[in-house]
Amino acid sequence: MVELFVLQSLSYIAAAISVCLAAFYYALNLREANRNRRMALTTSLMQSFISEEGVKRFMDLANMQWTDFDDYYRKYDSTVNPENAAKRVAYWNACEVLGYQYREGIIDIGTLNAACTQLITTIWAKFKPVIEEYRKFDYSKNTYENWEYLANEMDKRILKRDPSYRGPQRGLGGDAYEKAFKR
Template identity: 25%
Template sequence: MNEVIEDISKLWNLKFKDYNEYLENYGDPLSDKALHTITGYYDGLGFLLHKRLIDIETIEYILSGSSTNVWEKLKPITEGMRKQYNLPELSKWFEYLYNELQRREQRLQQTQQ
């Protein structure tokens, strides 16, 4: 788990506004170990959620909301890689996790009104 925290911190400190700027500043994302560690970690959680092997409340408790922030940070890289390498399903379970967490947040807000 320590490695995941370190890798999230590394990725969080990257400065870019889009995929092209990421490429200019940091090079090929395929060689970024931290990127692969983190997307693989969240992909795995998203897949477990999809298969109903873990519930969304447990994920929310474990991650303390970090997955939403991490997805939003890495989304331009993921979308750029999907296009560049013709990998339309790259990080699909990470994106699924993000979307489910967004839906949950919307439901919680509606019940509080």
């Protein structure tokens, strides 16, 4: 005959195992729910780049022209051209959020590369001198630092895969912008 304390011990062990399994299952579900939420957010952000409207916005920004910061300020600053500023800042902020997500490990560089490499690096190269000027008098020193980090990481990844790469930060106008913004 089995002693009562043995049955009680087995009952306690079974209960403890059940609680541990439930906690493990809950942790897995929570992790998966967070992953799905992050993926939904990332997909939503990336849609703003790869949709027809997103590509048009990219082209509008890429086609902006100015000779120096004063010329840029006269044509495109939010005080003189709020419509352009709204379009531009929305794009910049989306790039900043993607950069933050990359830094935090929420999204990987491969996914970003596949979806929007040129859309992020080209606009960063074009507007880097402008953002640097604004950092001197209007923005904080770290404004758009996540976007800058992401653009540099994407550029490095492309260069590693294709050493002959002459993308936006090394030949498609970057030097001209750097010269124009030296004071």
